[in-house]
Amino acid sequence: MTKIPLQFRHNGRDVAIFVDGGTNLLVALRELIGDMTPKFGCGQGGCGTCSVLIDGELHLSCLTLAETVAGRSVETLDGMKQGPNLHPLQRAFADNFAAQCGYCTPGMLMAAKALLDRNPAPSRADVIEAISGNICRCTGYEPIINAILAAAGGRASA
Amino acid sequence: MAVTVKTFANASEAAGALSSDRSARYLGGGTLVMRALNEGDVSISTIVRARDQALTRIDASSPRITLGAGVTFARVLAERDLAFLHAPARSIGGPAVRNMGTVGGNLFAPNPYGDFTVALLALDATIAVQGGFGSRDIPIEEFLQGRERQAGTLVLSVSCTRPASSEAFRYRKIARIKPKGGSVITLAAHLPVSGGRIAGARIALGSMAPTQIRARAVERALEGRSLDAATIAAAASAATEGTSPSDNALGSAWYRREIVGVHLRRLLSGQE
Numbered sequence: 001m002t003k004i005p006l007q008f009r010h011n012g013r014d015v016a017i018f019v020d021g022g023t024n025l026l027v028a029l030r031e032l033i034g035d036m037t038p039k040f041g042c043g044q045g046g047c048g049t050c051s052v053l054i055d056g057e058l059h060l061s062c063l064t065l066a067e068t069v070a071g072r073s074v075e076t077l078d079g080m081k082q083g084p085n086l087h088p089l090q091r092a093f094a095d096n097f098a099a100q101c102g103y104c105t106p107g108m109l110m111a112a113k114a115l116l117d118r119n120p121a122p123s124r125a126d127v128i129e130a131i132s133g134n135i136c137r138c139t140g141y142e143p144i145i146n147a148i149l150a151a152a153g154g155r156a157s158a
Numbered sequence: 159m160a161v162t163v164k165t166f167a168n169a170s171e172a173a174g175a176l177s178s179d180r181s182a183r184y185l186g187g188g189t190l191v192m193r194a195l196n197e198g199d200v201s202i203s204t205i206v207r208a209r210d211q212a213l214t215r216i217d218a219s220s221p222r223i224t225l226g227a228g229v230t231f232a233r234v235l236a237e238r239d240l241a242f243l244h245a246p247a248r249s250i251g252g253p254a255v256r257n258m259g260t261v262g263g264n265l266f267a268p269n270p271y272g273d274f275t276v277a278l279l280a281l282d283a284t285i286a287v288q289g290g291f292g293s294r295d296i297p298i299e300e301f302l303q304g305r306e307r308q309a310g311t312l313v314l315s316v317s318c319t320r321p322a323s324s325e326a327f328r329y330r331k332i333a334r335i336k337p338k339g340g341s342v343i344t345l346a347a348h349l350p351v352s353g354g355r356i357a358g359a360r361i362a363l364g365s366m367a368p369t370q371i372r373a374r375a376v377e378r379a380l381e382g383r384s385l386d387a388a389t390i391a392a393a394a395s396a397a398t399e400g401t402s403p404s405d406n407a408l409g410s411a412w413y414r415r416e417i418v419g420v421h422l423r424r425l426l427s428g429q430e
Contacts, residue, residue: 022163022195023160045258060255060278063192064258065185067174133254
C-alpha cells in the first residue's frame, strides 16, 4: 500500500511525514512524530485522553483521520509549556493536586485550554461542561475543576 | 490494516464511489468510522470523503431549515436560529465529540447513540440522499427503517420545519453520567396545537428499539386532545406499546420499559 505524504503544523513547527491509509492522528503524532503527550485510552471517543487542538478547536486525535489535518495547525500538550516555564494551567494542576496517575492529564489540559482560549472567565458549570468528555478515574474531578478555575482566576488578575 | 482513502471535491463523485464499492464507508466526523477502524473492523477497506462546501451549509433563515450532512453539533449550538435543536445537540458527547460528530453521521449511530436523530424523527425531517441512481428525498422514518440498506448512499442534508413555539417541541435524554453519556432512553415530542388541541403529534423514542422509533400509540392518545392531566396519563400508559428495547450496560430492557412512561409524563407536563 502506498504511503500518503502529509504536512501540517505541529505546535507551531512544520512537519512532513508519510502515513498509511486510515492512520489516525494519534498514531501519527506518537509513532511518526514522537510526540508522546497525547495518550491512547479507549480508541472510541469515550475517554478524551487523546484530545488535541486542531486550528484551536478541541478534537479527539484517535478518531481523526491523519490526512484530514493537512495544512492545519495541531496543538498538543507538548506545545503548552512556554520555554522552561509551565503554562499557567499546568502550574495550577500541580498546585491543586489535579494529576494523580496522570493518564487523563494531557486531555484534561487540552480541554481546559480550549475552554480558556474562548472563555477566560468561565463559571464552575462552564468548566464541568468543558471537561465532560474527559474521564478521570483517580481524582473525582474536584481538584481538576478547582485547578482550571484557579488558572482562569490567575489569568484574570494578571 | 491500511485502508484506501478516496477524497473527492464534490458530493456526487463521492456518492458514486460509495455506491460502487460495498466495503466503502463515508467518513464524516470520524466518531463512527474511525472508531470502527480502531476496533479492527475489517469490513471497511475504503474510506470515502468529500470536501464539498454544500455538505457543511446551514440554512436556518426560513421556516423550513436545512442542515448539510457534515454540519457538526458545535455549529448547530453556535447558530441562534437553531435554538430548538440546541437541547439535542448539547446532549451529545463532550465538546470534542460535538466539534467532530455530524448531523448526517448521527442518522447511522447505533444505540445508545443517535440522540439528534430522535429529535429529527419527532420533527418529521426529510433526508436528502444521493446514490448511484441520483439524488432523492426520503422521509426520516422510511430512512431509519431501511438504515441497513442505506450504506451505499450518501446523505447530503436533512431538513425540517421549525416548530411553531418552544413549547411545541420538547426533548429529554436520560443518561447515567451527567452531563455526558450514552442514552438510557431518549424522548422527543412535537406537539403542534391548533385551537387548544394537539394536531399532528409526533413522539419519537431512542434506545427503545433497534433504531429510533415513533411511539404511535402515544401519538393517538394525544391527537385532538388538550394537553391536560388525563391526556398525559393516557399517553404515558401507552408509552411502551410497539417498543422492543434491549439490555445493554446502561440499562436493561425491563428498566427501559419501566421508566419510559415516567419520563414521557414529565416531558409532556413540562417538568424538569
